Amino acid sequence: MASAASPTTLSLIPTTSSSSTTSRSSPTVRLPSRFLRSPLRGLGFAAAAADPLFSAHVASKLQSLKTSARPITGVVSMAKRSVGDLSPADLKGKKVFVRADLNVPLDDSQNITDDTRIRAAVPTIKHLISNGAKVILSSHLGRPKGVTPKYSLAPLVPRLSELIGVEVVKADDCIGPDVEKLVASLPDGGVLLLENVRFYKEEEKNDPGFAEKLASLADLYVNDAFGTAHRAHASTEGVTKFLRPSVAGFLLQKELDYLDGAVSNPKRPFAAIVGGSKVSSKIGVIESLLEKCDILLLGGGMIFTFYKAQGLSVGSSLVEEDKLDLATTLLAKAKAKGVSLLLPTDVVIADKFAPDANSKIVPASAIPDGWMGLDIGPDSVKTFNDALETTKTVIWNGPMGVFEFDKFAVGTEAVAKKLAELSGKGVTTIIGGGDSVAAVEKVGVAEVMSHISTGGGASLELLEGKILPGVDALDEAVAVPVR
Numbered sequence: 001m002a003s004a005a006s007p008t009t010l011s012l013i014p015t016t017s018s019s020s021t022t023s024r025s026s027p028t029v030r031l032p033s034r035f036l037r038s039p040l041r042g043l044g045f046a047a048a049a050a051d052p053l054f055s056a057h058v059a060s061k062l063q064s065l066k067t068s069a070r071p072i073t074g075v076v077s078m079a080k081r082s083v084g085d086l087s088p089a090d091l092k093g094k095k096v097f098v099r100a101d102l103n104v105p106l107d108d109s110q111n112i113t114d115d116t117r118i119r120a121a122v123p124t125i126k127h128l129i130s131n132g133a134k135v136i137l138s139s140h141l142g143r144p145k146g147v148t149p150k151y152s153l154a155p156l157v158p159r160l161s162e163l164i165g166v167e168v169v170k171a172d173d174c175i176g177p178d179v180e181k182l183v184a185s186l187p188d189g190g191v192l193l194l195e196n197v198r199f200y201k202e203e204e205k206n207d208p209g210f211a212e213k214l215a216s217l218a219d220l221y222v223n224d225a226f227g228t229a230h231r232a233h234a235s236t237e238g239v240t241k242f243l244r245p246s247v248a249g250f251l252l253q254k255e256l257d258y259l260d261g262a263v264s265n266p267k268r269p270f271a272a273i274v275g276g277s278k279v280s281s282k283i284g285v286i287e288s289l290l291e292k293c294d295i296l297l298l299g300g301g302m303i304f305t306f307y308k309a310q311g312l313s314v315g316s317s318l319v320e321e322d323k324l325d326l327a328t329t330l331l332a333k334a335k336a337k338g339v340s341l342l343l344p345t346d347v348v349i350a351d352k353f354a355p356d357a358n359s360k361i362v363p364a365s366a367i368p369d370g371w372m373g374l375d376i377g378p379d380s381v382k383t384f385n386d387a388l389e390t391t392k393t394v395i396w397n398g399p400m401g402v403f404e405f406d407k408f409a410v411g412t413e414a415v416a417k418k419l420a421e422l423s424g425k426g427v428t429t430i431i432g433g434g435d436s437v438a439a440v441e442k443v444g445v446a447e448v449m450s451h452i453s454t455g456g457g458a459s460l461e462l463l464e465g466k467i468l469p470g471v472d473a474l475d476e477a478v479a480v481p482v483r
């Protein structure tokens with residue numbers, strides 16, 4: 001282990017050598033990922049033009065086209081068909097079953113405390129209603145066991161109506177004769193919100209009979225529920241067996257464009273920042289990113305397992321004893337692949353796990369007994385920032401410390417600020433879901449990031465390279481040569 005005293009000896013693995021970066025930047029054509037596509041496919045330009053979120057997305061796509069140094073030839077796009085690929089005639093007067101992820105947090109008085117997921121669903125809904133479709137909107141909320149009033153979607157109606165600009169009608173069920181009547185009376189451009197699909201156990205069981213009942217309400221299917229795309233449920237997967245076309249909504253498409261497209265075919269150098277509590281929950285993500293990135297920065301509770309694997313004392317820091325070998329293996333893999341893996345050299349330690357704990361900054365090699373590391377230190381922040389300065393693409397998943405306690409939020413907030421700064425310089429910055437999103441929002445820099453995922457589990461699974469059933473079930477876009 002290098003001494004933590006000097007920033008020049010910060011990395012446990014040699015820092016990015018020009019040779020490793022150069023070799024990774026060479027015009028090697030990688031195998032196409034599952035959704036590799038022409039960067040402009042499936043964006044739905046009509047809706048995109050009207051929405052600042054998507055305008056920015058398109059602008060960054062155009063920019064990436066202009067700046068893409070690597071020619072890709074002979075690769076066939078396997079994009080999913082998008083709602084933007086449907087013609088106005090496909091939509092006018094049609095009943096469209098839209099599965100969104102409106103699983104938003106509610107407080108004890110049933111007030112929405114974060115409407116991000118509702119706002120993210122709006123572009124697809126607006127596109128459909130402006131094309132004269134009848135929108136049958138479906139979602140889950142929470143994990144109810146049977147009909148549970150506190151998990152009703154009713155509290156979402158006012159905000160949804162306000163954002164869409166249409167008075168949303170709410171059904172008390174999601175299947176059955178009453179719902180059918182409401183669907184029959186829906187005007188072109190109207191929106192009917194079905195009740196929580198998870199009130200039926202058949203939803204999570206992906207029961208074909210239940211899926212068929214949902215499908216029977218509509219003429220075509222749009223899945224925009226990225227946050228639930230890793231679940232093979234009746235409304236996310238089963239329904240596609242009974243409804244065609246089955247296409248991706250704009251949000252789902254954008255998530256795939258960034259979390260799969262930009263990550264699998266990044267502008268380089270490409271850095272990944274992975275934090276969070278435990279290495280065990282990020283093994284798949286780290287292994288997958290090691291195949292793609294040039295620089296890997298690790299933070300959060302997981303670093304102590306890496307330190308201990310290297311023979312360092314970690315005091316009472318969070319350690320997964322059964323993952324010490326794994327940590328060693330990951331370090332070796334990074335080295336073998338020429339990935340510059342940086343671990344923090346200094347940490348903020350605390351005498352207890354509490355917001356008012358006594359704290360001090362020490363080298364990573366000098367954590368005393370009885371103290372626990374709860375954040376990365378200032379030298380590490382500086383070295384991480386220097387490493388990020390050279391990048392063209394950055395993805396971040398998981399906080400650098402216990403950011404819920406202000407005293408230990410400094411490292412996480414520093415990363416958020418650095419990414420905001422890089423974003424302003426044209427670097428593609430992707431926030432891969434979970435607590436890093438909360439951190440970015442806390443710092444107030446969410447708007448400037450290239451992409452903030454609305455998925456927690458779904459984004460992790462996509463980053464791990466897993467196939468998401470809710471995506472896999474959708475129609476393939478017509479294969480087109482990328483160039």
Ligand SMILES: Nc1ncnc2c1ncn2[C@@H]1O[C@H](COP(=O)(O)OP(=O)(O)OP(=O)(O)O)[C@@H](O)[C@H]1O
Nearest residue numbers: 276277300301373374398399401402434435436456
């Ligand atoms: N040094 C540390 N010691 C203990 N816990 C830590 C440490 N650093 C970060 N954490 C905790 O890790 C948690 C986040 O870890 P998690 O693995 O859930 O990450 P995430 O990917 O952001 O979230 P999710 O899994 O929900 O997508 C935070 O609650 C944070 O307090």
Ligand SMILES: O=C(O)[C@H](O)COP(=O)(O)O
Nearest residue numbers: 101103143227228456457
């Ligand atoms: O919040 C989420 O991650 C999604 O809405 C999926 O919810 P679930 O984990 O209950 O399936």
